[in-house]
Each structure stands twice: as structure tokens, then as C-alpha cells.
Amino acid sequence: MNNNLLNVNIAGLQLGNPTALASGILGYTGDIMQAVAENGAGAVVTKSVGVNPRMGYANPTVVQAKSGLINAMGLPNPGINEYIEEIKYAKSILQVPLIVSVYGYSADEYALAAKKAAAAGADAVELNVSCPHVKYTGSEIGGNPKLLRDVVCKVKAEMNKPVIVKLSPNVTDIVELADVAAKAGADALTVINTVRAMAIDVETTLPVLTNIRGGLSGPAIKPIALRCVYDISECVKTPIMGCGGITDWRDAVEFLLAGASAVQIGTAIAMEAPSVFQDINCGLTDYLKRKGYRSVNELVGKSHRA
Numbered sequence: 001m002n003n004n005l006l007n008v009n010i011a012g013l014q015l016g017n018p019t020a021l022a023s024g025i026l027g028y029t030g031d032i033m034q035a036v037a038e039n040g041a042g043a044v045v046t047k048s049v050g051v052n053p054r055m056g057y058a059n060p061t062v063v064q065a066k067s068g069l070i071n072a073m074g075l076p077n078p079g080i081n082e083y084i085e086e087i088k089y090a091k092s093i094l095q096v097p098l099i100v101s102v103y104g105y106s107a108d109e110y111a112l113a114a115k116k117a118a119a120a121g122a123d124a125v126e127l128n129v130s131c132p133h134v135k136y137t138g139s140e141i142g143g144n145p146k147l148l149r150d151v152v153c154k155v156k157a158e159m160n161k162p163v164i165v166k167l168s169p170n171v172t173d174i175v176e177l178a179d180v181a182a183k184a185g186a187d188a189l190t191v192i193n194t195v196r197a198m199a200i201d202v203e204t205t206l207p208v209l210t211n212i213r214g215g216l217s218g219p220a221i222k223p224i225a226l227r228c229v230y231d232i233s234e235c236v237k238t239p240i241m242g243c244g245g246i247t248d249w250r251d252a253v254e255f256l257l258a259g260a261s262a263v264q265i266g267t268a269i270a271m272e273a274p275s276v277f278q279d280i281n282c283g284l285t286d287y288l289k290r291k292g293y294r295s296v297n298e299l300v301g302k303s304h305r306a
């Protein structure tokens with residue numbers, strides 16, 4: 001859906017509406033991302049890709065919880081050199097901004113993957129400094145202010161496309177880390193990645209996931225994600241993409257009111273359907289009209305009392 005009411009600009013990216021596909025859910029191929037865009041997503045984020053290919057963990061890698069999913073996929077990806085062809089193809093067919101998610105084990109690796117993604121046509125990169133289940137990357141970098149600063153500075157120094165930093169909730173003070181990312185030059189923040197979690201099979205008496213620990217997503221984490229967005233938007237001026245448990249237009253409105261300029265959706269696509277984007281956009285449009293707003297941007301941060 002593309003009407004004036006829903007247009008947003010975040011990190012210099014022009015979106016027809018404030019919804020985007022979150023990383024890791026259906027974001028593998030250009031064709032699938034195009035199908036998601038046809039279902040109403042205003043932008044798409046790819047699965048995270050690194051400098052070298054990774055197998056990921058053995059199954060089971062996903063388990064259903066009462067109100068969401070716990071996953072420890074282990075960042076399976078073909079490596080940036082092979083993925084470049086998919087980025088080029090995706091860019092050639094997509095009408096919405098293409099954000100490529102990258103990860104690395106050092107600032108140099110993040111910068112190399114980001115540079116290659118940008119050269120292949122990515123409109124922006126999202127730095128996955130928040131994956132909770134792979135050692136020496138993800139939240140081990142994003143949870144450490146010095147490493148986080150180095151990664152963001154290095155990536156910013158080496159490319160001229162927008163850099164979005166995706167933060168982890170599995171830290172003592174997410175606002176401090178948001179501030180570090182902002183001061184290092186992040187053009188936007190994605191808030192949040194999954195919450196560390198696990199499940200145990202009472203029959204086998206063992207953890208369900210091969211990796212034991214994974215990340216919880218879906219409705220169970222929505223109040224946590226919302227609180228993170230609110231806290232960050234109180235202190236940091238960098239635009240936010242809210243993410244975590246969004247399943248309908250009311251959830252989306254809550255995130256906008258908390259301070260997000262746009263929202264990303266993942267688990268709801270798997271647990272509901274890709275039409276969730278269209279449903280949210282219709283609900284948002286009706287809400288804006290009913291309340292007399294002229295733009296979705298008027299909602300951003302409105303829940304913060306003066």
C-alpha cells in the first residue's frame with residue numbers, strides 16, 4: 001500500500017509505508033522478498049550474511065513457545081561473495097528499499113560484508129550486532145560499547161549508504177548501547193533482536209534446541225521491545241525501527257507512539273501470514289483517518305508526555 005498518509009523517510013530511505021520485513025524470516029531470495037513486498041511491506045531486510053559461508057546449527061533449530069518462537073539457526077548463509085548475485089537480482093526486481101543485514105567477527109569483517117553488499121545494490125545495511133546464539137559475533141559485539149563503537153565507525157568510514165544498527169535486549173542498559181551506536185554514526189537503530197531463551201523436552205529431559213539456548217521472538221516479547229523503544233527514544237534522537245512481536249495494526253501504532261518511525265515484522269509472517277503487512281497498513285490508515293492525522297509521522301513518539 002502506498003498512500004501519502006503512510007509515507008515515511010527513515011535513514012534517508014523513502015518507504016511507502018512504515019512496515020518492513022525483519023531479518024531472517026523469508027529474506028533469503030529476491031523472489032521471496034518481492035512476494036513479501038507485494039504483500040505490502042514498505043521495505044525488506046535480508047537474512048544476515050557474513051564474509052564466509054556458515055552452515056548454521058543442526059536441527060532442531062526452532063521450537064514453538066506458548067506465545068512465540070525460540071530459534072537458534074546459527075546464522076546459516078552462503079557468504080557475501082555468493083550472496084552478491086542474489087542482492088543484484090533482488091535489487092533489479094524490488095520496488096521497495098532493500099536492506100542487507102550483515103554480521104562479522106571483527107570490525108573489518110562487518111565493513112567488508114557491508115561494502116560488498118552496498119556495491120551490489122543494497123540501499124542500506126543493517127548491522128546484526130545482536131544475534132544471541134553465535135559465539136564471538138552478534139550480541140557479543142553489540143553488548144560491548146567499545147567493540148560496538150569500532151564496528152559502527154569502521155562501517156560508516158568505508159561506505160556511503162545508510163547504516164542501521166540492530167540492538168540486543170540481552171544487555172543491562174540498551175539505552176547506553178543505543179547512544180554509543182548513535183554517536184558512532186548510526187543512521188537508524190533497529191530495536192530489538194530476540195530475547196535469550198530455551199525450552200526443555202520433559203520426555204527426553206533434554207533441551208530441545210541443539211544449541212540449547214536460542215532467541216525468543218513473537219508476541220511474548222512485544223512488551224519488552226516496546227519498553228526498549230520507549231527508553232531509547234527518550235534519550236537518543238536517531239530514528240528507530242521497532243521490532244519484536246508485532247502482529248497487528250494496534251501493535252504497530254503502539255511502537256510508533258513509543259518513538260519508532262517504522263516497524264519490522266518477522267514471526268507474525270510465519271505464525272499468521274504474509275498478508276500481515278497489508279492488514280497492518282489498512283488498520284493504520286483507518287486509525288489515522290479516524291483520529292484526524294494527516295501523516296503516520298505525527299504518531300512518532302506521541303506517548304512521551306511533555
Ligand SMILES: Cc1cc2nc3c(=O)[nH]c(=O)nc-3n(C[C@H](O)[C@H](O)[C@H](O)COP(=O)(O)O)c2cc1C
Nearest residue numbers: 022023024048071128193217218244245265266267
Ligand atoms: C527464524 C528466525 C531467524 C532470524 N534470523 C535473524 C538474522 O539472521 N538476523 C537478525 O538480525 N535477526 C534475525 N532474527 C530476528 C528477527 O529479525 C527479529 O528481530 C525478531 O524475531 C523479533 O521480531 P518478531 O517478533 O517480529 O519476529 C530471526 C528471527 C527468527 C524467528
